[in-house]
Amino acid sequence: MKVRAAVLERFGEPLVVQEVDLGEPKRGEVLVRLRACGICHTDMYSASGVDPSGYAPCVLGHEGAGVVESVGEGVASLRPGDHVVTLFSPQCDECVNCRSGKTNICVAIREQQNAGYLPDGTARLSREGEPLRHFMGCSTFAEATVMPEIALAKVSEQAPLEAACLFACGLSTGLGAAMFRAPVEQGTTVVVFGAGMVGLGAVVGARLQGAGRIIAVDMSEQRLELARQHGATDTWIGGSHVVEQVLEETEGFGADFTFEATGNVAVMRQAVEAARMGWGKACMVGVAAKGETLDIVPRYLITGRQVLGASFGGVKGRQQVPELVERYLAGDIDVESFISHRLTLEQINQGFELMHRQDGIRSVIELPAS
């Protein structure tokens, strides 16, 4: 079938919206008619060409939600009409990592996904017979895509898809870090560095876990105001003084949990140093640029702090994304307040410009029903 899609033709250039060919789903694959897709930093990072693991041409996008149109042979868990959220982090339940129960980092289809292909090593996307690579196993800046069954989470049909799509990456990453990876304990003091989509997700997650005090730190007053609406009890402007300020506010000990959601390694260091001696957990969620390292004075570890990290917030996608969407439907998470701009697929480059200017939390591409 023919679908409109936003293609990254060359690094550093605007995406080109055009018609491409999409093949039928093969064994274990599902064809999804996309209805909404958030724009995430990883899309922009890959498009810029700065990411050494990026490739072009490809169809970008990984924060998608849509409706199953057809399924390939052997697909038992999804049927046409099901509402799904796309997962760049799949859950096969069979690989050594999934079976351990200790991590959400499924290794079943990793190599092919990183190379831009579906698990059988081929692409369903093409142009004039030439294969076009998939991005993060998703390629959701398109009217439709084909994805592995293990990379789709079936969610409630009650959830509007333009809200559900935020659970495909940024929002779940922050929520999961606070609720599953750390996890935050009741009555504790939490510091969240960065109040973008990911940091705000961590603020919400900390609130849902019953944190006693949630300090949000950002450079933008506007974002701090949003953090307050979502449960931050204190909001501070960031800077080199923050560690000292946390110590002053915690009788010299530090915070029980800290989360880093800026991607800046200097802020990561602050997150480690602001964590409480004895038991503080510092959770790294932001993605640093390739080659950058996190400096930690070992004394911080000897005296009991723990440093953690999480991809996709530690969320086991197929199992836990539907549960998080239920919390949204129950009124626990105000997802609508994160959607700042609604764009058409044709306006995709405008979405990147908005993100570049830090205008709004999330721009969402809305796609017509058929």
Ligand SMILES: NC(=O)c1ccc[n+]([C@@H]2O[C@H](COP(=O)([O-])OP(=O)(O)OC[C@H]3O[C@@H](n4cnc5c(N)ncnc54)[C@H](O)[C@@H]3O)[C@@H](O)[C@H]2O)c1
């Ligand atoms: N681990 C994962 O699986 C995963 C998934 C999605 C995103 N991420 C990463 O999470 C990070 C945050 O993503 P986002 O979409 O929320 O980004 P964002 O750019 O919207 O938010 C980052 C925020 O950090 C703030 N900031 C900058 N410098 C600061 C400082 N010194 N102190 C405090 N705040 C500061 C900015 O003002 C901004 O509001 C990025 O690095 C992104 O790549 C990770």
Ligand SMILES: [Zn+2]
């Ligand atoms: Zn993302």
Ligand SMILES: [Zn+2]
């Ligand atoms: Zn697995």
